[in-house]
Amino acid sequence: MSKRHRSMLGIVALGSALALTLAGCARGGEGTGATDDAAPASPGITDSSIALGITTPLSGPTAGPGTCTVAGITAYFGERNAEGGIEFGDGVTRTVDIEALDDAYDPQKAKANYDQLKDSVFAMTSGLGTPTNRAYLEAAIADEVPQVLVMTGDPIFSDTGESPSQLGFVPIYQNEGLAFGELLVASGDDHKVAILSQNDDFGEGYVEGFKEAVEGADNVEIVEELTYEATDTAVDGQLTELAASDADVFFNAMSITPLVISSLQKAQQLGWTPSWFLPSNTSSPAAILQPGGAEAFPGVYSVSFAKAPASPAFAEDEDVQTFLASLKEYADYQDMPAFPHCMWSYMVGATLEQAFMEMTEPTRESFMEALRSITDFQAPLMLEGTAVDTTTDGQPAVSSVVVQKYNGKGYDTVESFG
Amino acid sequence: MGTFIQLVVDGLSLGSVYAALALAIVLVNQATGLINFAQGGMAVLSAYIAWWFAGLGVPLILAILLSVVVSFLMGAVIERYVMRRFEQGDPDTAVVVTIGLLTLITGVCGWLWTYNNQQFPSLFPLDTVSVFGAAVSVRSIGTTVVIIAIMLLLQGLFLGTKLGLALRAVAVNPQSAAFSGLPVGRLLMVGWGLAACLGAVAGALIAPQLTLTPGMMDTALVYALAAVILGGMSSPIGVVLAAWIIGVLENLAAVYVPFIGYDLKVAVPFVLIFIVLIVRPQGLFGRRSVVRV
Numbered sequence: 001m002s003k004r005h006r007s008m009l010g011i012v013a014l015g016s017a018l019a020l021t022l023a024g025c026a027r028g029g030e031g032t033g034a035t036d037d038a039a040p041a042s043p044g045i046t047d048s049s050i051a052l053g054i055t056t057p058l059s060g061p062t063a064g065p066g067t068c069t070v071a072g073i074t075a076y077f078g079e080r081n082a083e084g085g086i087e088f089g090d091g092v093t094r095t096v097d098i099e100a101l102d103d104a105y106d107p108q109k110a111k112a113n114y115d116q117l118k119d120s121v122f123a124m125t126s127g128l129g130t131p132t133n134r135a136y137l138e139a140a141i142a143d144e145v146p147q148v149l150v151m152t153g154d155p156i157f158s159d160t161g162e163s164p165s166q167l168g169f170v171p172i173y174q175n176e177g178l179a180f181g182e183l184l185v186a187s188g189d190d191h192k193v194a195i196l197s198q199n200d201d202f203g204e205g206y207v208e209g210f211k212e213a214v215e216g217a218d219n220v221e222i223v224e225e226l227t228y229e230a231t232d233t234a235v236d237g238q239l240t241e242l243a244a245s246d247a248d249v250f251f252n253a254m255s256i257t258p259l260v261i262s263s264l265q266k267a268q269q270l271g272w273t274p275s276w277f278l279p280s281n282t283s284s285p286a287a288i289l290q291p292g293g294a295e296a297f298p299g300v301y302s303v304s305f306a307k308a309p310a311s312p313a314f315a316e317d318e319d320v321q322t323f324l325a326s327l328k329e330y331a332d333y334q335d336m337p338a339f340p341h342c343m344w345s346y347m348v349g350a351t352l353e354q355a356f357m358e359m360t361e362p363t364r365e366s367f368m369e370a371l372r373s374i375t376d377f378q379a380p381l382m383l384e385g386t387a388v389d390t391t392t393d394g395q396p397a398v399s400s401v402v403v404q405k406y407n408g409k410g411y412d413t414v415e416s417f418g
Numbered sequence: 419m420g421t422f423i424q425l426v427v428d429g430l431s432l433g434s435v436y437a438a439l440a441l442a443i444v445l446v447n448q449a450t451g452l453i454n455f456a457q458g459g460m461a462v463l464s465a466y467i468a469w470w471f472a473g474l475g476v477p478l479i480l481a482i483l484l485s486v487v488v489s490f491l492m493g494a495v496i497e498r499y500v501m502r503r504f505e506q507g508d509p510d511t512a513v514v515v516t517i518g519l520l521t522l523i524t525g526v527c528g529w530l531w532t533y534n535n536q537q538f539p540s541l542f543p544l545d546t547v548s549v550f551g552a553a554v555s556v557r558s559i560g561t562t563v564v565i566i567a568i569m570l571l572l573q574g575l576f577l578g579t580k581l582g583l584a585l586r587a588v589a590v591n592p593q594s595a596a597f598s599g600l601p602v603g604r605l606l607m608v609g610w611g612l613a614a615c616l617g618a619v620a621g622a623l624i625a626p627q628l629t630l631t632p633g634m635m636d637t638a639l640v641y642a643l644a645a646v647i648l649g650g651m652s653s654p655i656g657v658v659l660a661a662w663i664i665g666v667l668e669n670l671a672a673v674y675v676p677f678i679g680y681d682l683k684v685a686v687p688f689v690l691i692f693i694v695l696i697v698r699p700q701g702l703f704g705r706r707s708v709v710r711v
Contacts, residue, residue, distance in 0.1 A: 262627060
């Protein structure tokens, strides 16, 4: 590098630092609105834009769904920004900026990302993962930074006592387990159930919900129940033991994609073909069921609240077409999404927009108040029978799910088992 | 009884997966005296290359063979342009460099092919055959047969050929080997190249089972290292047996030892290693190294 270049670079660096300092000083005074008695704006919001922070896995084993959690919301606000922005409840029209950082599903990185973002963003949102969201939960409460519509089924995020400035988006694990149990009990036929669950809050939540639903029912018997660790390379031993129980229903509360594929294959090799219940985040037709050969089983059931774009049933759906076009145009996501998280975070965008339109002041308090008063909102891509409702304490924004059955390509909503 | 046999068979099949990687680690160790932590990452990269060729329409077996050739070059290039700078210095530094390589290669795979799970086609069908009431998958049998063949080939290479002797000589004492007229640099390149080939085969065998992701080998590498230590660094047959023992014991302990269960079964191989290392520091099948003073 020549001497001249170096000094140029120095000047640019100095200039940038100065600009940043000035911006920092100016922030408190910005966006206060026309009247003097209005509350001062919170960090991350000005009269022209609002910044949202995301920390989510963009590398590592969960990067597939993690990338989706950024893509969906980027696509949604990309559309809105292209239309000129969103008119907020205070009468100001703003565009939405997304700042997403990679935490590789590592809680420490998630906390570091939060620390990096907390002063420049208005709220944290959409990030995937229970341990990662938990890692900065307490800091976000202390800093009064909203941590909302996050992708974890951990009930702690929806309990206002423990998490005053938090809100989960996806149904808590218990709700999904409950839906499976209720479906089975309602069938009236006798069923023997084998359960394999992940040895953490995720697996325990599912099993808890399921057991709550089948408690006292005389037609459902849990004949075998095993666990596995999320770090295991194989669950062949567990499958062998479960197959020996001759259960006709297998509830596989698993969050690791390769293990679900290998357990579908292993069960076939063992000649054990029960009906399956799979959690919503590991039941993707393209990424899991097809490679696992799921058509060999009498039925694979999952729960959902989002339309699956790959399903022939929604090929002509207007929501789905807009969504796919925006995903390509604004989020540079060219493939058909293999994970539901793309759809979920698109809905997060729509839900945030509802809150933005209702908040009367550019403050976090006003935002949280608006966010917590959304009832019966049918976000784009939501399945019939489900809705966003943020008003019930202890429940995330979406608590209603419908049970679906795999049809070889996508899912059909079903009312009964069998 | 059916369950017991099934658990043993499953354990052997899982053990074969660990064994494939363990053999590659032994090969580099025998040829260079190093433990190569990047071996898992290199195997993943090779598997991606095979997958990429297969995606272009190349028949699977040919795609794997092509990836084996590319991997040989990759191994040789890594030795020549990266590892050689550290071979004369502190061995600890070289080991740290291999850990750095692992991170780098994993990152490169993720950057090139994303972190999504990719479906790697299997060389063997998904069918099963019944052996004493246990369902044994053709894939497991195939994997095991390939591993046994490689193990015998390696044993033969090290003990029965001039190349093997030269590789071992270079590993034990590069300076003396050089004085005896051996082309040390070229031999080291060959050693790394061969290990990368082996990694490519391991990757192609393992990928259908674990589904292809950049981090696919991370856990398998831990078990492979356990097998290497348990079996003895100098014995290809030893590490394969050790990998099988680990796979089977882990499975059986989870089911038949009540306080272990599936929660503690990961600890089984490590407790085993602990005991073996106290009794036989050179591993179950390794040779004791003797230094004359």
